[in-house]
Amino acid sequence: MLRTLASKVLTAGLVAATLFNATQAADTPPASTWKSDLLTWRAEHAKDLQQPNGWLTLIGLEWLKPGDNSFGAAKTSSIIIHAPVSPSLGVVKLDGSTLQLLPPKGGYPAGLTVDGKAPVDPQPLVSDNPGTPSKIATGSVSITVIHRGDRYALRIKNSKSPARLQFHGLRWFPPNEAYRVQAKWTPYNPPRQVPVPTILGTEVMSEVPGVAEFTLDGKGYKLEPILEKPDDKELFFIFRDTTAKTETYGAGRFLYTPLPDHGLNQPGDLTLDFNRAENPPCAYTPYATCPLPLPQNRLRVAIPAGQMRYHE
Numbered sequence: 001m002l003r004t005l006a007s008k009v010l011t012a013g014l015v016a017a018t019l020f021n022a023t024q025a026a027d028t029p030p031a032s033t034w035k036s037d038l039l040t041w042r043a044e045h046a047k048d049l050q051q052p053n054g055w056l057t058l059i060g061l062e063w064l065k066p067g068d069n070s071f072g073a074a075k076t077s078s079i080i081i082h083a084p085v086s087p088s089l090g091v092v093k094l095d096g097s098t099l100q101l102l103p104p105k106g107g108y109p110a111g112l113t114v115d116g117k118a119p120v121d122p123q124p125l126v127s128d129n130p131g132t133p134s135k136i137a138t139g140s141v142s143i144t145v146i147h148r149g150d151r152y153a154l155r156i157k158n159s160k161s162p163a164r165l166q167f168h169g170l171r172w173f174p175p176n177e178a179y180r181v182q183a184k185w186t187p188y189n190p191p192r193q194v195p196v197p198t199i200l201g202t203e204v205m206s207e208v209p210g211v212a213e214f215t216l217d218g219k220g221y222k223l224e225p226i227l228e229k230p231d232d233k234e235l236f237f238i239f240r241d242t243t244a245k246t247e248t249y250g251a252g253r254f255l256y257t258p259l260p261d262h263g264l265n266q267p268g269d270l271t272l273d274f275n276r277a278e279n280p281p282c283a284y285t286p287y288a289t290c291p292l293p294l295p296q297n298r299l300r301v302a303i304p305a306g307q308m309r310y311h312e
Contacts, residue, residue, distance in 0.1 A: 035175050038275055045278060046170050052159040053142065056167055059083060060156035061287035064094045064145075070104065071143075071154065083141045083158045090136075092125065092145070094152055099125035099145055101136065112138045127152060148289055149202050155287070163284065171308040179274040179305035183214035185260035186267055196226060196238070197292045199251060199282050204291065209264045212237075214272055216301055223272070223297050225257075234258055235270070240293045241303040249283040249309055252293040277306025284310055
């Protein structure tokens with residue numbers, strides 16, 4: 001009888017172990033699938049970068065002054081557009097937080113549109129904060145207004161920019177599962193409001209919902225993400241490691257991850273796959289406005305995974 005009972009217990013244990021292992025296998029994709037997904041993601045990342053409105057098309061960032069700001073290819077313009085456009089495209093009038101597009105002398109040039117339509121006089125403009133910015137377009141050039149801190153600027157893109165036409169591909173470290181780590185998630189209740197530094201020398205108040213703790217080579221590290229929007233379905237980590245001195249972008253890299261398994265407000269786990277660490281837009285153009293790593297996200301460890309420097 002004891003043998004029968006022991007046999008049943010052993011059998012039950014084997015079944016439970018089999019089910020547990022099967023569950024683990026379902027939760028953890030095979031190495032071949034993980035690598036295939038990673039390489040597909042990297043290819044899509046390069047493809048997105050080359051889009052007609054991608055970061056490689058950015059050719060200018062011009063800060064607006066209160067009052068009238070003329071713009072066009074003419075050297076007499078307040079803002080000179082270094083692209084094949086009309087000498088005078090128009091005037092952006094900034095009055096406090098109110099933005100308007102006014103026609104130049106002689107009227108708007110043929111083909112100029114705002115959000116796909118011929119502009120009126122005056123034409124109201126919307127910046128990127130909040131909402132979707134108005135898009136001024138002519139030929140291969142598009143212009144939007146961005147709002148950073150208490151300042152406004154014209155972000156100028158050219159789909160025929162040399163950077164896009166001469167794109168030479170991205171460089172990555174070889175896939176390495178050792179840098180796909182499990183992290184412990186500890187929420188901050190309530191979330192912390194933290195000033196995040198930017199490459200412009202300014203700070204942007206951002207929400208830090210918690211901290212991710214993980215281990216590399218037997219040592220513990222912490223990273224704090226920010227939420228770009230309250231309803232985001234992923235965490236945004238800005239970090240820098242010691243490879244920034246020689247192999248990766250000097251200012252740091254970005255890493256997006258799914259939310260923790262029990263949500264933002266409960267302790268749980270999440271995966272940090274540094275093989276998906278990517279360069280910020282500032283790695284490709286001097287006209288981007290990138291956030292920089294928080295002091296606590298400047299890790300004293302080498303993480304040779306993810307994207308390498310774009311410019312050698």
